[in-house]
Amino acid sequence: MVLGTYKQVVTARSTDKQIQKIAQDGGIASALLCFALDEKIIDGAVVAGPSEVMWKPEPTVALTSDEILAAAGTKYTFSPNVWMLKQAVRQYGLEKVGTVAIPCQTMGIRKMQSYPFGVRFLADKIALLVGIFCMENFPYESLRTFISEKAGVDFDLVEKMDIGKGKFWIHTQDQVLTIPLKETHGYEQNGCKVCLDYVSELSDIATGSVGSPDGWSSVFVRTDGGDTIFKQALEAGAIEAKAINEGKFGLEMLTKLSTQKKEKAMKVIDERKAMGLPVPFKASSEKEGDPLANV
């Protein structure tokens, strides 16, 4: 249960050369949203689109594949996509919305669907929720600070950022720099310290780089809706998939990281509870049954 419930887990990537080129890893989020849009499974998507400020994403309602692809690639700071969902079904008039969300946003969206206060007629209009793996997220100023101060690179020159192999990778036009992840600790937002979800356990389909080779993504297919869309995308050839590596650099790695995130967060939750501070979840290491099933 440490990886949430899922119907299948595979290693997959987009077959589209253009997506492969611009995507963070396997381009699963982009490929699925573009496919769902083409097949009219969704009529638009809320994505982390580019803003006027470099590396500061802005929630955008994408109505075409081009607009979806303009949002491809991971940004290591927040894009409050949930905030834009209401606008997508109101002013944009969408009825089948797709979106990409990190675990905390996934939880928010699911909660919103269960208790739709202030979001009438929104709950049933979310047709596809692609979750992405997330260990932690950085406020924009944190990101800018450690990239310009620790790596010594002008923020505007950065072409791609990535996390892997215990390092934060910064790609510029002519060099690749790294910062050990240990040094980025303390820069993450506070909420990440109590977050128990690494692999977007409540999404329709969750995806991320960990557990798969470069250029591929690990994909958890979780819900019936997600399963249908994923199978259709496979059949149509928009996505290719193979069995996931069950070993040290595959599922074992995912399990290890997910367990670590949960255990670490539960410790913080317990500490906060002991101090009488509020925590956003009831979950803690004292939960009956399997504490690792906490989300």
Added chain:
Amino acid sequence: MSEKIVISPTSRQEGHAELVMEVDDEGIVTKGRYFSITPVRGLEKLVTGKVPETAPVMVQRICGVCPIPHTLASVEAMDDSLGIEIPKAARQLRELLLAAHHINSHAIHQFLIAADVVPEDLMVTAINSVSEIRKTVQNVVDMVGGEGIHPSDVRIGGMAQNLSEVARKRLYARLKQLKPKLDAHVDLIIGLVADKGFPEGLGVHNQETLATDVLYGDRTKFDLERFTEIMPESWYDDPEIGKRACSTIPLYDGRNVEVGPRARMVEFQGFKEKGVVAQHVARALEMKTALSKAIDLLGELDTSASVMADFDVTGTNKLGIGAIEGPRGMDVHMAQVADGKTQFYSCLVPTTWNIPTMGQATEGFHHEFGPHVIRAYDPCLSCATHVIVLDDEDRSILRNEMVRI
């Protein structure tokens, strides 16, 4: 020998009111008095002293039945006080929002009178027809207003957002598709009202009608000089009723008037009919006017245009007037802004205008028709239902001496 028939509260309407009819030996009403028995609203007092943007948000809570007209009247009053000229697209969106709301609200009323005029074998058809219409037009309200009940996107200076092109096309197509259904619905309602066989002349009165526009409202047509307001004590000739009635009596040229769909059609479309049947017919026909206007507006709307004006909220203490034609009649809000705060706020809500006329309209017919006359006005008294609960345990409301300040 006169007898008194009291209906309290009158049913299938919004809010609480009482109808007191004096009848003769044959049961014919000789004197009708209709009055609100809900305590005064306090919202005008709540918004004074606060920033102008607070007013539309608070006063839209006056009523869950017509929050759209209250919001629009409020922002129009503020726009006027602050001297704001709103962009064309914002005006179109506001008109579209109100047109959709008119259809929705009239449909709700037709549901309320269904028990009076719809025979049992047609009940399901009539109710389904109402639901279908409401669903489609509420979709417009959702998208344009941002929220179906208390619209969040209607702002001082315009609208918070324009529609997207996708939404515009989608709504346009839906409203076009609604047209034949609405036409059939209007025919159905008019036919059913005719079949009911209300007596000739029921509800006819000789009071003037008052309306400012075909559908939206026009502050230049509301002349504040001609308006006076008196206390119920001096209007009702029964001191007991004068004491209990909770709404003031607004007069135009010193006389009570009728507002609402029939009034609008008399003023702007040469409608001549009077009475209960005429009111139902006017209301139904107005749904067609509203739908064709909504379709036109959606056809013309430039979705790339700006919908918010630049403005300064400091204000010059000018008395701003917002006159909006709500489904039940003219809704006027007045506001003064100075030093960035609301200095004065007042609402003249639709049913308040109708209250003195409604009792009078029951006269001359058997008292059993009284409720039909009242319902034909689609009275909505919830503008007056806002009270403070003092104690959650015993549910005691605002003390009477506080109401009577």
